Amino acid sequence: MLKPSRRIPGSLKRLMLAIALVAFAASAARAQEAAELKGIEQQLNGLGDRIQRLQDLTEIEIVQDAYGYFVDKAQWHYLADLFADDATLEIGGKGVFLGRARVFEYMHVGLGPIGPRDGSLIDHQQFQCLPTINADGVTAQIRCIAFVMSSGGWGHNYYEDRFVKINGVWQFQKLRGPFNMYSGYKVGWLDNTILNTYPEKWPPWPDLPPTVIYLTYPNYYVEPFHYPNPVTGKPMPPPSPRAGGEAFGR
């Protein structure tokens, strides 16, 4: 009686031990595996954020470049569609326009009817775009050159624009286009440059006055860079107060 009763518990003990060991090992392994998988998921999502930034850089440059192609052909409706509802526009010295409808008006009333007109070239080329996605992932900036080849001659402007991502779509929040140089074709920028535009020069009238008063070439104005120096990380120093003067550097 005692023998079997001792024997059975003995084998049971081994059995139970085996079960416990396997179960313990399995649950420990599961816990370890779960932690490892969690780590992997975090790693992948971290990389995913960086990959998303790379895609964002392309997407905002596409909006900027699409803007340029729409200007080429005076496609003002399509152009205005690139702007957020409450976006603002400020080009040259003409003051600030508030909202998408006024962006359309700026183009349509200020620059001409919709669609290309034979004999009137207004190529508004986008060069050297330098985009920055902000840490929040839903706002961004870009600095671009607009190099204009038109029937009238040349133009060289900057854009310093802000973008916002709404429902996953990047769009203009603020378009700012300070002029550097406009000139006719015959002698180029030798002289005969066109200084600027002013709010009161022609309709439509802006909602707000210009944020900065400046003169273009042959004068000096530098639109602030939105980004720090990519190597030193230092923000842009202001230009010399004497810059643009006849005696600067002499």
Add this chain to the structure above:
Amino acid sequence: MALTSKAARSALSLILGLALCAHAFATDDAARLAALKSRIKAIAAETTYVEAITRIQRLGRAFGYYTDKGYFGEAADLFTDDGTFQWGVDGVYKGKAHIRELLTRHGGGSLKEGPGLPFGRLNLRMQLQPVVTVAADGSSAHARWREWGLLGEYKKSATWGDAIIEDDYVNDNGVWKISARRYYLNFEAPYQGGWASLKPVAGSWQSAVARDFPADAPTPAPYQPFPAVFVPAYDYAGTLRAIQSRAPFDAPKRPADALGRLETLADVKELQLARAHSVRAIENLQAMYGYYIDKGQWQKAATLFSRDGTYEFGQSGVYVGNAHIERALSLMGPPGLEQGQLNNYVMVQPIINVSDDNRTAKARWRSDVQLARGGKGRWGGGVYENEYVNDKGTWKFSALHYYVTFWGDYDQGWAAKPYPMDPPSTTIPPDRPPTVVYQSFPKLQVVPYHYNNPVSGKPIPAEHE
């Protein structure tokens, strides 16, 4: 008894069996886990690689914005402490201080005062068309750039600048810097008369800056500027890395377990990364094509097309296949061009859309054209709507289509003296007639967009609104 012990034995073997089974599963899982981890490593490396391309593009463009406005100290800060700058045949300037002085003397700023330019000084140096390649270990990189300059002094001079830049970069603890710049000036041409009026240089053509501020070392390989045809060596010669990204890849169906969910997540990220990488490869491809066309390297340009790729320029008709495309390109001039020929095709303003599966892509580009033939200068402008194919990881043109916006005489301008497009060639006839019949400036038409409005998502009808 016997039964009990039998039962115990079978129970034991069952447990052992289960444990073995679990072990087998674990071994399989371990293999999958190891595979996933190595994929993540590869994704991380590729992400860093594509980021490096974008950072180097940023460096080059930041340089342009600095020099435009007389921020020469900031421009010099983009170099390593012992960085070098070879200016044309003037020689090699070494270290940030000398680079700053070099740029200041050429651009017209001040070494004593803060950033800026004096009244009447124009120093717009547009940095365009980068081809960026990053070394496999991520420690160094190269790029080719085009500089298009609008230079001058008010009422004294107005000048076009044209140069090719070959850069070396180093990754200094995560910060990319320019370590060596070779600035191959091709011409500084007076606005009046333009590049076509330039005569071959006789003897030394060092700049006035070099006479007052000599370089630290001579130019390693002197060359002649335009109207000679000089081809600065390509840093990407002999490697396809610049135009490669991931080969098309069909992710297998992943098991519906926890690991499978992560494998699927990795598939998604990998594809998103591959497409972002492809954007950069296609930028490089289009830029490379432009640099080959610049110098009459028709054979090199034609190899950038897929085997059944097509080429269509203005109203020239459609050419099919590498050999015929090479012949079509040769309509622009003899291989390597002749002295006095300028064939600059500036590649700018890309809108690149890679297909969801990373197998094909479409892009719109703009090209400005600066030509010289027989002492006459010409301007051109137009838009590309191109198609590309991912050929086992190497991007190629499957269809290149350049729509001419205008051709114009240099001296009088495109508005006063536009030229029509050439009809299809009779000496090297195309395989097919033009796909679209249109006229260039003074006629204008909207080149069809391959994309919907990027914000509203609506199609953009080609007809006028």
